[in-house]
Amino acid sequence: MARNLKxxxxxxxxxxxxxxxxxxxxxxxxxxxxxxxxxxxSNSVKLEQEYFAKPPIIFxxxxxxxxYIELFTRYDALRPLVNxxxxxxxxxVFSVVFGSLAAYSLVNGYLPGKIRKMFGGWFxxxxxxxxxxxxxxxxxVFSKLRLLDNIFSLIIMNTSFNLPLVIILLVGFYTEAxxxxxxxxxxxxxxxxxxxxFITTPMVKAGLIATGMLTFIASWxxxxxxxxxxxxxxxxxxxxxxxxxxxxxxxxxxxxxxxxLIIIPVLVLMWLMQRDFISGxxxxxxxx
Amino acid sequence: MSIHTRTHIRxxxxxxxxxxxxxxxxxxxxxxxxLIPLLxxxxxxxxxxxxxxxxxxxxxxxxxxxVELFKDELFLQSLRNNTIFAFMSVSIEMVxxxxxxxxxxxxxxxxxxxxxxxLIPMVIAPVAAGTLWRMMLDRTYGVINYLLSFIGxxxxxxxxxxxxxxYTIVAVDIWQFTPYVTIxxxxxxxxxxxxxxxxxxxxxxxxxxxxxxxxxxxxSPVIIVVMMLRFIDAxxxxxxxxxxTQGGPGNATEMLPTYIYQQGIKFFRVGYSSAIAVLFVxxxxxxSWGYNKLRALELRRLD
Numbered sequence: 306m307a308r309n310l311k312x313x314x315x316x317x318x319x320x321x322x323x324x325x326x327x328x329x330x331x332x333x334x335x336x337x338x339x340x341x342x343x344x345x346x347s348n349s350v351k352l353e354q355e356y357f358a359k360p361p362i363i364f365x366x367x368x369x370x371x372x373y374i375e376l377f378t379r380y381d382a383l384r385p386l387v388n389x390x391x392x393x394x395x396x397x398v399f400s401v402v403f404g405s406l407a408a409y410s411l412v413n414g415y416l417p418g419k420i421r422k423m424f425g426g427w428f429x430x431x432x433x434x435x436x437x438x439x440x441x442x443x444x445x446v447f448s449k450l451r452l453l454d455n456i457f458s459l460i461i462m463n464t465s466f467n468l469p470l471v472i473i474l475l476v477g478f479y480t481e482a483x484x485x486x487x488x489x490x491x492x493x494x495x496x497x498x499x500x501x502x503f504i505t506t507p508m509v510k511a512g513l514i515a516t517g518m519l520t521f522i523a524s525w526x527x528x529x530x531x532x533x534x535x536x537x538x539x540x541x542x543x544x545x546x547x548x549x550x551x552x553x554x555x556x557x558x559x560x561x562x563x564x565x566l567i568i569i570p571v572l573v574l575m576w577l578m579q580r581d582f583i584s585g586x587x588x589x590x591x592x593x
Numbered sequence: 594m595s596i597h598t599r600t601h602i603r604x605x606x607x608x609x610x611x612x613x614x615x616x617x618x619x620x621x622x623x624x625x626x627x628l629i630p631l632l633x634x635x636x637x638x639x640x641x642x643x644x645x646x647x648x649x650x651x652x653x654x655x656x657x658x659x660v661e662l663f664k665d666e667l668f669l670q671s672l673r674n675n676t677i678f679a680f681m682s683v684s685i686e687m688v689x690x691x692x693x694x695x696x697x698x699x700x701x702x703x704x705x706x707x708x709x710x711x712l713i714p715m716v717i718a719p720v721a722a723g724t725l726w727r728m729m730l731d732r733t734y735g736v737i738n739y740l741l742s743f744i745g746x747x748x749x750x751x752x753x754x755x756x757x758x759x760y761t762i763v764a765v766d767i768w769q770f771t772p773y774v775t776i777x778x779x780x781x782x783x784x785x786x787x788x789x790x791x792x793x794x795x796x797x798x799x800x801x802x803x804x805x806x807x808x809x810x811x812x813s814p815v816i817i818v819v820m821m822l823r824f825i826d827a828x829x830x831x832x833x834x835x836x837x838t839q840g841g842p843g844n845a846t847e848m849l850p851t852y853i854y855q856q857g858i859k860f861f862r863v864g865y866s867s868a869i870a871v872l873f874v875x876x877x878x879x880x881s882w883g884y885n886k887l888r889a890l891e892l893r894r895l896d
Contacts, residue, residue, distance in 0.1 A: 318782075318790065318808075319699040321800040327696050331707065334693060337768065338710055344736060345725050361736045403622065406615040414612030427623070432822065433877040434631075435829030437850040438870040441857035442630035442637060445644060465626030468619060497611035526718035528832045533858055543720045547836045550724060557728055567721045575716045579709060582716070586773070587780050590822055591815065 345568070348561035349373070356557045372558035376566070380559055384538065385545040386566065389525060392456055392541055396463040396524040401517045403464070404471035405509075409501050411472070412479040413487060428469040436466065436529045444533050454536040462534070463524040470589045471516045477588065478512030479505065515581035519589075522571050542567050631874075638868040644861035651864075658868035668869065671840075671847040674759060678848060679827035682766040687820055689767065690774025691812075695804065697775065698782050708779070715772040719832035726765045727752065727837050752838055755845035762846055765833055770826070774819050781815040782808055813891050821884035825877055849873060 320327055348356045349372050351365045376382040411421055443462065444453075452458040482505050490500045506513075531544040540548075546567060549560045575582055638658055642651040662668050693711065697704050714722065729737050730751040738748040751761045785808065793803050809816075831850040834840060840847035840855065847855075849869065857866030 318800060318803070319696050319704075321695055321804045322692075330692065331696055335707065335710060338713055341725055341729060341768075342713065344729055348728065357734060359734055360742075361734060361739050363736070399622075403618040407619040410612045410615035414615060415609045416612050416616070420616070427627075429881075430878075431627070433825060433881055434870075434874045435831070435850055437829070437831060437853050438874055439627065439630035439634065441853065441863055441866050441870065442634040443626070444858060445637070445863055446630060446633065448644070461622065462626055465622050468622065472619070496605070497608040497615075501611075501615070522716055526716075526720070528718065528720045528835070532835070533854075543718050543832075546724055547720055550727065550836055555731070555734075557734075560724060561728065564721045564724055568717045571716050571718070572713065575712060576709065579712065582712065583776055583780065587777055590777055591818055 345561050345564050349565045372562040375559050376562050385540050385542045389541040392459050393521050393525040395460050397517050397521045399464045400467045400471045400520045408472050408475035431469045440533050454539045456539045458534050462530045467520045474516045478509040482508045518578050519585045634867040637864050638871045640864045642863045644863050658865050671852040675848040682763045683823045686771045686774050689771045693775040694778035711772045714769045722769050723833040723836035755842045758845045777819045781812045817888045
């Protein structure tokens, strides 16, 4: 009985424009999201005469893996793939390790209050300026340092752009971790590093994983620094797929295959960690 | 960022040293990747310097670059384009985002499944989304024109027609970022205590009244923040433009970030492009200051 009431209540809310209108909008929304994805996936397994047909062929008559094979044999996608994996994973490790050290120190360390305020300010400022604003000076500085076309420069830039969010999320996790254990550690003579490493950080493992996922997705998808700082050997996948459009005419099959290569890992991650993703995104937007 | 201060039982010099050491990597990265570039951008904006001609020394021009900006037709056009783009895409995203948040506020399996799907556009790389839409919107071979032909619409040159291209970009942005609005507004709707709705129902108010009188006002602080973030992000648009139109046809979809890129990276006009960037940061700071004032006002009204 109580359960029925609850159910009725919740649909009462979503029916605020009447039930048929609701169904109409939801169907439209689902179709507009799913159809493009279907189109990408199906083009990636179509033969050339089918992805280049007029009128377009909605259901491929023959499914082929040729586009994926061509990606690696003809378009040298292996190197960008390795670059993307390296950039995203090293950025993730850097951001989580450095971010957790900093967040721990901001919460449990012995720092003047001014420092904490400064980090908060940085977080706000960074939301406001787009990557392109620093991109030109960064390009200038890295070209002077002869670090262009080196994945290390991409890792540094990605890390710097992810750190504010990582720190603000982890500060939340460290603040919520039980402080009694910290105190116990202090009484037993553990120094700050030991308390960080052995006591408190193991308790915020969930937070480390969640922020790591967000960082991985953001740096996997990153494009601007890729296009500015890489010429050839440091190109990530996102830059390579953009090159498909500008350099090679309309080779849709391999292009769609590469699109799938970029999208699928992120979708799998998101599907596995949806809840962390949503709470991370909300905290990033609404915390200050 | 508010971090509540803890009272410590005792601490040693070693712990103080560790506290600073823990911050060190972050501070170093900040210096290299944020502070130095930002400051050198500011410095460069007062100079004339071409990166491809390093033998010509940097020349101080004072506010010259900034003065030139306002005479630069192309800059003014990208500013105009970007403003149109931001207002259109953000307003539609807000309406659709709130609508879908309401429609998905039901707490059952189907809604949860749909929420998973809604998240998809916002996690895929904007470059990949741009590529995908470019493929679908192709004038001759694209599937969109094909589907439209069934309802008697003749082929549209979505990305090739200067009068249409900017709206196409708006549509792709809406596709990708409405989910962001939906997710955030949805979580604010779910945070409203159920008892509010029940008592309103007992009073016999319709669900539309419920939406207007309870949900909209209580979510308004979140809606304002989300609107601000989307608005700022709309001025950062780069990836989609880069793969879909490259600012063209003509300059119909040139936006501020693509213009900064064009001037700074393609034409190597480091000083000039930095001036645009500096102006950009100042404007965005003003915008977010305005929004924060608005939000503070909303919050006070709610109390």
